[in-house]
Amino acid sequence: MVGFLQKIGRWLAPPPAKSADGRDQWPSRAAFLLAAMGGCAGQGNLIRYPSVVYNNYGLQWFIPYLAAVFFVAIPALVLEIAIGQAYRGGTVIAFNNINRRLKGVGLSSVLVSFVVCGYFVTNLSWIMHYFRSSFQSPLPWEGRINEFYNDDVIANPDPIMGSLTEGNAAVASYTSYPSIGLVVCEPLIQKDDHHDLSVGWSAFIWFLIWFSIFRGVGMTGRVVYFTMGVPIITTLIIVGRATSLENAGAGIRLVWATWRGDQLKSGTVWQTAVGQVFFSTGIGFGYFTSYASYNAKHSNAVMDAILICFSNVVFENVAAFAVFGIVGFLRLWPQDGVRLGAFVVGFLTLPEAVLHLPGANFWAVLLFLTLIVLGFSSAFVLIDAAATLIMDSGLKISRAVVVTGLTLLSFLLCLPYCTQFGYYLLDGVDRWVNNILLIFVVWAEVVSATSVYRWSDVVSQTGVPAFATYNVGYLGAQIIGVSVAHGLGNPGAGAGAGFGFYIVISLVAIFLSNAPDVNAPSFWNSNSYLARFWYLAFYSGNQLRRDLNVVVGVGKNWTIPSFLPVLLRYVSGPTLAIILSFAYPEFYKLRYDPLMITGFTLTHILLAATLLGFIIPRYYDIFIPPSRLGEGTEVTVVGQSKLDVPEIEAGHEDSIGDAGSVPSEEKTGRTWTKLWRTKS
Numbered sequence: 156m157v158g159f160l161q162k163i164g165r166w167l168a169p170p171p172a173k174s175a176d177g178r179d180q181w182p183s184r185a186a187f188l189l190a191a192m193g194g195c196a197g198q199g200n201l202i203r204y205p206s207v208v209y210n211n212y213g214l215q216w217f218i219p220y221l222a223a224v225f226f227v228a229i230p231a232l233v234l235e236i237a238i239g240q241a242y243r244g245g246t247v248i249a250f251n252n253i254n255r256r257l258k259g260v261g262l263s264s265v266l267v268s269f270v271v272c273g274y275f276v277t278n279l280s281w282i283m284h285y286f287r288s289s290f291q292s293p294l295p296w297e298g299r300i301n302e303f304y305n306d307d308v309i310a311n312p313d314p315i316m317g318s319l320t321e322g323n324a325a326v327a328s329y330t331s332y333p334s335i336g337l338v339v340c341e342p343l344i345q346k347d348d349h350h351d352l353s354v355g356w357s358a359f360i361w362f363l364i365w366f367s368i369f370r371g372v373g374m375t376g377r378v379v380y381f382t383m384g385v386p387i388i389t390t391l392i393i394v395g396r397a398t399s400l401e402n403a404g405a406g407i408r409l410v411w412a413t414w415r416g417d418q419l420k421s422g423t424v425w426q427t428a429v430g431q432v433f434f435s436t437g438i439g440f441g442y443f444t445s446y447a448s449y450n451a452k453h454s455n456a457v458m459d460a461i462l463i464c465f466s467n468v469v470f471e472n473v474a475a476f477a478v479f480g481i482v483g484f485l486r487l488w489p490q491d492g493v494r495l496g497a498f499v500v501g502f503l504t505l506p507e508a509v510l511h512l513p514g515a516n517f518w519a520v521l522l523f524l525t526l527i528v529l530g531f532s533s534a535f536v537l538i539d540a541a542a543t544l545i546m547d548s549g550l551k552i553s554r555a556v557v558v559t560g561l562t563l564l565s566f567l568l569c570l571p572y573c574t575q576f577g578y579y580l581l582d583g584v585d586r587w588v589n590n591i592l593l594i595f596v597v598w599a600e601v602v603s604a605t606s607v608y609r610w611s612d613v614v615s616q617t618g619v620p621a622f623a624t625y626n627v628g629y630l631g632a633q634i635i636g637v638s639v640a641h642g643l644g645n646p647g648a649g650a651g652a653g654f655g656f657y658i659v660i661s662l663v664a665i666f667l668s669n670a671p672d673v674n675a676p677s678f679w680n681s682n683s684y685l686a687r688f689w690y691l692a693f694y695s696g697n698q699l700r701r702d703l704n705v706v707v708g709v710g711k712n713w714t715i716p717s718f719l720p721v722l723l724r725y726v727s728g729p730t731l732a733i734i735l736s737f738a739y740p741e742f743y744k745l746r747y748d749p750l751m752i753t754g755f756t757l758t759h760i761l762l763a764a765t766l767l768g769f770i771i772p773r774y775y776d777i778f779i780p781p782s783r784l785g786e787g788t789e790v791t792v793v794g795q796s797k798l799d800v801p802e803i804e805a806g807h808e809d810s811i812g813d814a815g816s817v818p819s820e821e822k823t824g825r826t827w828t829k830l831w832r833t834k835s
Contacts, residue, residue, distance in 0.1 A: 171373035174451060178243055179371050181449050184459075186376030189383045191236075191446055191463045192470075193532030194437045196386065198278075200471035201529060202501035205478035207431045209495045211424050213415040219428035224468060227429055227730055228436045230722040231601055232460040233715060235438060238604075239447030240456050241706040242786070245543040246441045247778040249448070250600075252787040253699065254607045258775035259768015263596045264441035265544045266761045270588055271440070272537035273565055274581045276364075277572035279530045280356035282523055284308045285506065289519035296506050304502045310338045311578045317747035330748040334575035354573045361566045364535045368542060369558040372449045375539070382532035389525040390474050396518065397480030397508075406483025407476060422646055426734055433734075434589060436467055439597040442536040445543035452706060457713035481508040501526065538565060549780030576750070583754035590738040592758045598731040599765055602630075605696030605724040612698065612793045616690045621668035625691040628660025633729055637736035653729075664691055673793045696720025698794075705796050 171179040181187040208216055238249040246261030285308065288295045296303035305311070317330040337354055367378045397403060418424050437443065443463075447456065478500060482488075485508060489495075495504075509518040538561055545557045572581050606626060614622050636653020640646045668687040674680045679689035700715045708714035745751045768775050776784060789797060 171371040176243060179449050180451065181372050182376040184454065186379060187446060187450055188459060188462060189379040190375055190536060191443060192466050193379055193383050194442050194536040195435065195463060195467040196470050196529060197533035198501065198526050198530045199435050201390065201474045201526060203497035204431060204435060204471040205475045206495045206497045206500045207427060208410060208475055209489060211418065211427060212409045212489055213413045213418060214411060215415050215418050218419060219425045220432060223429040223432040224464065226722055226726045228432045228438065229461060229464050230719050230727055231438045231597060232436060232443065232464055233457055233719060234601065234604060234723060235443040236447040236460045237456045237703045237707050237715060239444035240450045240452065240454060241703050243452065244448050245445040245540065245547050247544060247775065248547055248783065249444050251779055253604050255787055256769045256772045257603050258772050259765040260596065260599045260603060262768060262775060262778065263761065263765045264439055265540050266764060267588065267593050267596055268440045268442060268537040268540045272534055273569040274572045274584060275534055276357050276360050277569050277577060277581060279360050279527065279534065281308050282526050282530065283356040286523035286527055289516060289523055292516055294510060294515055294519055297510055300503055300507050309578045311575050314579060319747055323744060326747045328747065332576040332579065336575050337570065338573055338575060354570065357569055357573055358566060361562050363531060364538055365558055365562040367535045368539045369555045371554055382528055386525050386529045389521050393522060393525065394473060394477045397477040400480055400484040402483045403480035404483060406479040410479055426737060429730060429734055435471060436464060439593045440537060441540040445540045453709050455712040456707040457715055484508065544778060548778045579750050583748065583750035584757060587754040587758040591735065592762055594731050594735045595762055596765065598728060598735065601723040602728045604699060605720050608695040608699040609791055610695060612791055613690050613694050615793060616671040616673060617668040617687055621664045621691060624667055625661060625664035628657050628664060631660065632657035633732040637733055641736060641740060693721065696724055702796050
């Protein structure tokens with residue numbers, strides 16, 4: 156009997172397979188893709204994205220939206236997946252391989268995931284309350300949509316709002332919150348016999364998260380077939396029903412048959428599009444790097460990144476048909492000055508819509524089941540990034556113990572969001588973690604990876620003064636540009652000031668530079684000044700691309716294109732700096748709210764982790780096994796890759812499949828030689 160139960164346990168929670176280097180490995184490429192797509196495809200695809208499109212409706216929306224996909228999301232996603240796969244570790248190990256001072260960048264992304272998961276689960280507990288109530292007839296929110304949400308689910312009394320003095324010069328009064336207790340059993344205002352169980356539902360969800368990841372990618376690789384398969388099917392059913400409603404076509408035409416070209420003149424729509432793509436893709440949370448580290452070493456990382464990104468684009472745009480079909484059905488036409496929020500869509504608009512459908516209970520169950528599974532698929536990948544960080548450190552502790560400890564700690568940290576001020580705390584933390592910390596982390600990723608990778612090579616060709624001067628100009632241009640733009644209220648003036656500063660300082664750096672003694676690529680080698688500029692501006696990113704391609708671009712794999720490092724450093728970096736700059740004026744107008752101050756303060760404490768790692772990197776050595784501390788410090792030769800390209804015997808070039816798995820040496824006769832070069 157015991158043996159039979161053990162077999163059942165191994166089938167339900169199988170141990171992960173091992174790769175050639177001993178690292179846990181996904182059971183299949185599909186499992187990795189589904190897990191990564193699950194991190195992208197969350198509740199935001201069904202409720203946040205439609206609300207953003209509603210506020211910026213019209214076909215013109217897709218110009219900034221698709222530009223953000225191609226110029227921000229895909230380049231950053233390729234970077235995160237490629238470094239995890241090539242360096243065989245989570246974010247801290249991966250960024251340590253780029254430069255030992257970037258360990259803080261890797262740690263910060265894990266901290267983002269850990270903090271976000273805490274309040275994300277509380278949000279899921281509110282949806283669980285709707286799901287449970289969907290089995291009652293009539294639906295308990297019928298005739299009391301707002302009361303059900305505010306009193307029965309959130310159970311937070313209205314705060315006494317604070318204010319600023321005239322001209323926002325000072326705080327006149329601070330917002331106060333009349334109740335602080337845990338929402339455990341009874342709702343705040345008892346209207347009927349409904350009970351809210353925020354704490355209980357949160358505990359239940361944390362148990363599901365623990366079960367999904369405690370055995371590693373072997374178990375997770377099974378769970379994701381459910382967490383992605385079910386939402387795809389149910390979302391398509393909901394879309395089909397919504398688009399068949401009376402007048403649904405009028406709502407859909409708001410997006411697909413309306414053109415408002417004048418909206419493109421506003422910087423707001425561009426900022427919103429970049430922010431939406433940024434948040435929905437999931438870059439900066441660390442789990443792409445962590446999950447990619449469990450791939451076969453020579454998987455097709457570039458193709459995987461593009462598949463993940465475009466699957467997210469397709470899913471959220473298909474899901475939007477459901478909401479806009481309902482918008483047409485309910486005649487909820489956009490009005491100037493009135494914006495639709497994600498919480499309104501998820502907790503008010505969609506629940507109201509199901510009341511008008513025949514078989515309302517069925518549609519309510521289907522809707523909230525979809526939201527639960529979508530949210531759950533995003534939740535466990537967030538905590539898994541932290542588990543990978545600890546397991547990679549080399550501690551002699553089993554994964555089950557690590558995941559159990561993280562789950563219990565996370566449950567305790569989510570309790571403040573289950574209080575009678577929890578909704579407002581969630582808003583305060585979520586706003587600044589997303590608008591400041593997350594954006595700063597990704598800005599640091601794309602800028603540092605393309606600026607300081609193998610910086611000693613650059614210095615050997617140009618000298619330290621030129622290298623330092625150029626990077627002061629590059630970073631200073633972003634600071635000056637956004638400062639002038641906000642100070643004068645003139646984006647054009649800010650762009651001019653930023654570009655002007657960059658050009659002037661770059662010219663100074665070129666004249667300070669030594670003449671390189673190793674040739675630059677053909678065009679840039681036409682004269683000495685162009686060669687100097689190439690080393691200062693492009694060498695680090697281009698060499699990172701070349702070194703990664705030795706691992707992820709072999710055989711028939713797609714290679715990282717030469718323009719991607721340019722996009723990361725000179726498009727993604729400045730774009731993220733601009734978006735980040737909008738957060739601080741926003742906080743200045745909300746500084747009368749103690750919970751906004753709490754979220755703002757927490758964000759900057761976590762942000763300091765990035766800077767501390769750059770200043771004192773040895774503090775973060777505890778997250779790296781002693782045997783791997785030397786990675787990233789190897790002596791290099793300018794223009795040459797750290798790793799020899801694998802020699803493939805004639806007749807075996809086609810043996811590397813689309814999944815990138817490399818057959819064993821016995822089957823192909825290949826010898827993969829790792830050669831760390833030293834200067835002569």
